[in-house]
Structures are given as structure tokens and as C-alpha cells.
Amino acid sequence: xxxxxxxxxxxxxxxxxxxxxxxxxxxxxxxxxxxxxxxxxxxxxxxxxxxxxxxxxxxxxxxxxxxxxxxxxxxxxxxxxxxxxxxxxxxxxxxxxxxxxxxxxxxxxxxxxxxxxxxxxxxxxxxxxxxxxxxxxxxxxxxxxxxxxxxxxxxxxxxxxxxxxxxxxxxxxxxxxxxxxxxxxxxxxxxxxxxxxxxxxxxxxxxxxxxxxxxxxxxxxxxxxxxxxxxxxxxxxxxxxxxxxxxxxxxxxxxxxxxxxxxxxxxxxxxxxxxxxxxxxxxxxxxxxxxxxxxxxxxxxxxxxxxxxxxxxxxxxxxxxxxxxxxxxxxxxxxxxxxxxxxxxxxxxxxxxxxxxxxxxxxxxxxxxxxxxxxxxxxxxxxxxxxxxxxxxxxxxxxxxxxxxxxxxxxxxxxxxxxxxx
Ligand SMILES: NC(=O)c1ccc[n+]([C@@H]2O[C@H](COP(=O)([O-])OP(=O)(O)OC[C@H]3O[C@@H](n4cnc5c(N)ncnc54)[C@H](O)[C@@H]3O)[C@@H](O)[C@H]2O)c1
Numbered sequence: 524x525x526x527x528x529x530x531x532x533x534x535x536x537x538x539x540x541x542x543x544x545x546x547x548x549x550x551x552x553x554x555x556x557x558x559x560x561x562x563x564x565x566x567x568x569x570x571x572x573x574x575x576x577x578x579x580x581x582x583x584x585x586x587x588x589x590x591x592x593x594x595x596x597x598x599x600x601x602x603x604x605x606x607x608x609x610x611x612x613x614x615x616x617x618x619x620x621x622x623x624x625x626x627x628x629x630x631x632x633x634x635x636x637x638x639x640x641x642x643x644x645x646x647x648x649x650x651x652x653x654x655x656x657x658x659x660x661x662x663x664x665x666x667x668x669x670x671x672x673x674x675x676x677x678x679x680x681x682x683x684x685x686x687x688x689x690x691x692x693x694x695x696x697x698x699x700x701x702x703x704x705x706x707x708x709x710x711x712x713x714x715x716x717x718x719x720x721x722x723x724x725x726x727x728x729x730x731x732x733x734x735x736x737x738x739x740x741x742x743x744x745x746x747x748x749x750x751x752x753x754x755x756x757x758x759x760x761x762x763x764x765x766x767x768x769x770x771x772x773x774x775x776x777x778x779x780x781x782x783x784x785x786x787x788x789x790x791x792x793x794x795x796x797x798x799x800x801x802x803x804x805x806x807x808x809x810x811x812x813x814x815x816x817x818x819x820x821x822x823x824x825x826x827x828x829x830x831x832x833x834x835x836x837x838x839x840x841x842x843x844x845x846x847x848x849x850x851x852x853x854x855x856x857x858x859x860x861x862x863x864x865x866x867x868x869x870x871x872x873x874x875x876x877x878x879x880x881x882x883x884x885x886x887x888x889x890x891x892x893x894x895x896x897x898x899x900x901x902x903x904x905x906x907x908x909x910x911x912x913x914x915x916x917x918x919x920x921x922x923x924x925x926x927x928x929x930x931x932x933x934x935x936x937x938x939x940x941x942x943x944x945x
Contacts, residue, residue, distance in 0.1 A: 524596055530555040530894045533596040533620070535586045535611050536564040536603030537571035538600045539774055540625050540652070543878055545598050547887035552746050555891050558592040562603075566781040572829065586611055590618050598623055598892055602652075605703045609634040614650065616641050621648040621899075623890055626711050628910065630703040632938045639906045648899045650890060651909035653715045657885035659872035660852045662715055668720050671841030672859060676721055676821075680840040682827040683713050690810060690830030691761045691801050692775045695737045700806035706730070706814065706923075707916035710828050713837070714814075714919075715904075715912035720841070723818040725911070729928045730919040732828075738912025742802035750800060751793050761801040763792045814919045820900040844888070852880065914938070 524530070534541045537560055550553045557583035563569040585590035592598070594840065599615035600623045601608055609629040615763045618739035622642070627653060628635040642649035655661050670674060689706045693699045699708050718725065747753040748776075750763040759765075767776045772783040780791040811829040818824065837852040846861035857870040875881020886904070893902055917938075918929040 524894065524897075527555070527629075528895050529892050530618045531578075531597045532556070532644045533556040533558060533570070533593060533615075534560040534575075535562075535599060535601050535615075535624075536625075537564075537567050537587070537779060538602065539778060541600065541602040542571065542574075543716050543883045544602065544887055545571070546877070547884055547891065548575060549654060550884075555887070557585065558595045564781065566692075569665045570641050570781065571647065574699075579684055580889070587614060590614050590620070591712065596620050598890065601625055604771065604785055605630050605708065607683070609638060612619070613641055614639055616645045616647045616649060618706070619645060621894070623650045623651045623652060624906070626909070626913075627703055627707045628906065628913055630707065631944050632914060633941070633943045635704070635910050635913045636935075636938060639910050640744050642906060647913050650900070650902055650907040651711060651906050652779070652886065652902055653909050654839060654879045654886050655712045656719060656880035656882075656903050657854065658880045658882040658887065659874055660850055660855060661720075661745075662878065663857055663870060663872045664719060664848065664850060667848060667857070667859070668841065669722075671843070672843030672846075673841065673848055673861065676822055676843055677844045678822065678843060679717060679720070679742040680827075681713060681717060681824065683708065683710055684832040684834075684838065684839045685828070685830045686832050686835040687760060687830065689775070691836055692766065692778070694808050694810070694830065695801045695804050695806045696763070696799055697775075697778065700804060700808060703808075704916065704920040705808040706812055706828060706919050707913065707930070708808070709914045710814075711909075711916050712824070713826060713828070714816075714915045715909055718908075718911055718915075719822055721822050721824070723820055725816055725818055725915050725931050727817040727928055727930055728814060728915060728918045728922055730812060730814045730923040732809040732923050734807065734809045734811050736831075737801050737806055739802055742800065746800055746802060748800050748803040749793070753800065758911065759799070763798045767792055767797060781878055804920045812919070812923060814922075816915070821881050840864075855880070 534591045550555050555579050557575040560577045561583040568582050601611045602625045605627055612622050612624045628638055671762045745755045750756050767779050767788055779785045779797040814826040816824040839850050841848040848859050850857040855871055859868045874902050876883045918934050922929050
């Protein structure tokens with residue numbers, strides 16, 4: 524850290540997430556600044572560089588060059604796509620930079636474990652963007668559980684209800700349709716939250732799930748491979764025209780084209796990936812999956828991830844020895860009841876501005892405070908904690924594909940023995 528105590532960030536990947544974290548530097552210029560940025564898309568890089576006041580000479584299309592040339596960095600934020608997380612984080616850590624890494628750490632289980640080792644070897648801190656830990660709802664739930672408000676946890680039901688438009692955008696047409704299993708890409712957050720809330724180690728996992736709906740045999744009669752050419756587009760809830768060609772140009776529409784004018788978006792829908800019929804994409808990830816988890820102390824958890832919801836929401840029920848807790852993230856309530864009492868207490872935690880109920884901004888606030896104070900051990904999220912949720916996601920995927928119950932200790936040993944996936 525320089526004497527001015529301003530945290531200097533280097534950004535790799537100037538898309539949706541790179542922007543979500545960099546926004547903190549605009550609202551807190553006395554605490555943090557983006558000193559350099561890298562994106563392979565020159566248009567996006569320039570737009571980002573201008574917005575966050577990155578000097579022209581510190582804008583790069585190649586991350587290796589940026590990390591070799593720029594010295595003025597305290598923390599590198601790796602926010603490019605999953606497949607390159609390992610390479611980017613490794614480069615940053617080996618050059619001695621602390622790193623804030625987007626989840627998933629890597630689509631390869633061995634690489635996830637290896638990153639924890641590389642960070643330790645280079646005496647650098649590796650934090651993972653598990654932003655849910657910073658959301659008001661889960662922070663409050665953690666306090667309630669830690670003070671045993673409903674006694675000892677016996678069981679949890681948790682659901683991640685992905686909206687029909689979100690699954691169509693990200694996991695059918697878009698970036699996350701085939702690179703990593705959805706249970707890793709989307710739900711390592713949820714598995715991490717379950718680990719955090721229970722405070723226990725996962726012993727065994729089983730899972731079922733399929734890609735059932737978004738495939739060509741379910742294409743309605745009269746549909747075409749692209750929405751622009753489709754005769755039944757007007758009746759289709761997944762229509763790309765309905766999703767991207769409206770007045771709304773924020774996320775996810777901003778993802779389909781750097782230029783968000785109607786003309787550019789119309790071209791993107793006519794020609795690009797996001798204009799494809801949801802029944803005619805090259806998507807490979809499942810559209811619904813359930814995971815059963817056995818933790819230490821016999822705690823059982825059922826987790827349901829699915830893409831068939833009118834609205835996006837996370838819902839959780841925590842069942843304890845003295846009562847139960849029910850919470851809904853998007854409706855922002857927590858209801859507590861105790862056995863033997865008719866009383867019901869409802870808490871509505873204060874929601875902060877920004878994505879993930881303000882979780883993104885709270886994570887950045889924490890990271891900046893930690894970097895300025897040097898108190899890295901107080902970080903609410905770090906790679907050695909986050910990696911467990913990743914390994915659980917890989918185990919769930921093995922269970923789903925092979926129809927087996929996975930024992931976590933043996934699974935982890937096997938990953939270390941086998942090394943990187945082919
Ligand atoms: N923490 C969360 O809640 C959360 C939410 C959504 C996405 N994510 C994760 O964040 C990451 C980024 O997702 P996104 O939605 O911002 O995607 P995005 O497409 O909006 O942004 C990724 C950016 O990285 C750039 N890029 C690709 N390869 C690069 C390279 N080699 N070097 C430099 N830049 C490169 C792309 O051009 C793009 O601008 C993904 O790994 C995703 O899984 C996390």
C-alpha cells in the first residue's frame with residue numbers, strides 16, 4: 524500500500540462483474556482507485572477505462588502484459604470468464620499481487636485446490652467473490668444461527684429459484700451455457716452459504732438433475748432457430764425480442780452488445796448468440812438439479828436449483844431444536860418461530876443499494892478496509908473457505924452423472940491424486 528492509503532485495483536475482465544466491483548471506486552475515490560484494466564474486447568476496455576478514469580497507457584488487451592508492466596496494484600480483481608480464472612489468478616499471485624477472484628475459482632477441481640496452495644506459497648491473499656456472505660439477509664441469518672436462536676440446526680431446506688428469463692439469458696443462450704456445471708457456476712454461492720451457516724464440514728453428497736426442457740425436441744411447432752425469423756415469437760415468453768429490444772438497457776441486455784443503441788441490439792439479436800431460439804442452442808448445463816448434503820453432527824440439507832420461476836429468489840428454511848426460521852432473499856424477510864409459542868417474529872434487514880441486495884458493495888467495502896488495515900485474517904470470504912463449496916459442487920456433479928453417493932474426504936483425496944482434469 525502507498526502512503527496515501529488508497530487501495531489500487533487492477534481489473535481483468537471489464538464486463539458485468541468487473542464493473543459491479545469497480546463501481547465502489549467511483550463512490551469512494553478517497554479509499555480506492557482502478558489503476559489498470561484489461562479486456563480482450565477493445566471497445567469494452569475503452570468504455571470501462573473512461574468510466575473508471577483508468578489512464579490510457581494502463582489499458583491492456585492482454586493480462587500478462589498488464590501484470591508484467593504495471594507495478595501500481597494492491598489487488599487484482601479477476602472477473603473474466605470461468606475457464607481463464609486459474610491462469611489469471613496464478614499469474615497475479617505469482618507476481619506477488621493479492622487477488623479477488625470471481626467464482627467459480629476454476630471449472631477444474633484440482634485447479635481450485637492448487638490456487639489455494641499458490642496463494643500460500645507466494646504469501647499473497649486470495650479472496651473469492653462469495654458476495655452472498657455480505658448480503659443483509661444471510662448476514663442476519665448467520666447472526667441468528669450463531670446465537671442459536673432456534674437451537675442447534677438439525678436440517679435446512681434451501682432453494683435457488685432462477686427466473687425463466689435469467690436461465691434463458693445465462694444458461695441457455697449465453698456465457699454460462701456449457702463451460703462449467705451450473706451447480707458450480709451458479710450455486711457454489713449457495714453451497715458456500717450452507718457451509719457458512721452450519722459451520723460444519725460436508726461428509727457426503729448425492730444429486731439428481733437433467734437438462735429437460737431447453738432442447739430441440741421441445742421446440743414448439745412453427746418455431747424457427749432464431750427469434751427474428753420465428754412465426755410464433757409473439758407468443759413465446761423466452762423471445763429474445765421481448766428480452767433485449769425494450770427500453771431497458773441495463774443487465775442482462777447490456778451483455779448482448781457493447782453498443783446498447785436499439786440498432787446495435789437489433790443486430791445482435793438478428794446475428795448473435797442471444798438471438799437464438801432457447802430450444803435451438805448449444806447449451807449443455809442442466810435446467811434443474813437437487814442436491815442432498817450430509818454434514819458433520821448429522822445435519823441434513825436439501826438444496827433445489829431450478830430455472831422455472833416467474834421471479835428470481837432464494838428461499839431458505841432452517842429447522843432447529845427449538846424452532847424454525849424461514850427467509851426469502853428477494854422479498855427480504857426472515858420469520859422466526861419457537862416451539863410451544865404462537866408468536867412469530869419477522870425481521871426485514873436493511874437492504875443496501877446495488878446488486879445482490881448490496882452484497883457486491885459490502886464485499887468491496889470489506890476488501891478495501893482489510894487492505895487498508897492489513898487485517899487480512901478478518902476477511903469474511905477467502906479461497907481456503909470458498910474452495911470447499913467448489914469441491915462440493917464437483918462432487919454433486921459426479922453424483923448426478925454417475926448415480927453415486929460421494930464421500931467428500933475420499934473425493935478430495937482422489938482430486939489431489941489425479942491432478943488436473945484432461
Ligand atoms: N459473484 C457473482 O455473483 C457472479 C455473478 C455473475 C457472474 N459471476 C462470474 O463473474 C465472471 C464474469 O462474468 P460476467 O457476467 O462479468 O461476464 P462478462 O462477459 O460480462 O464479462 C467478462 C469480461 O471478461 C472479458 N474477457 C474474456 N476473456 C478475457 C481475457 N482472457 N482477458 C481479459 N478479459 C477477458 C470479456 O471480454 C468480458 O468483457 C464469470 O466467471 C462469472 O461466473 C459472478
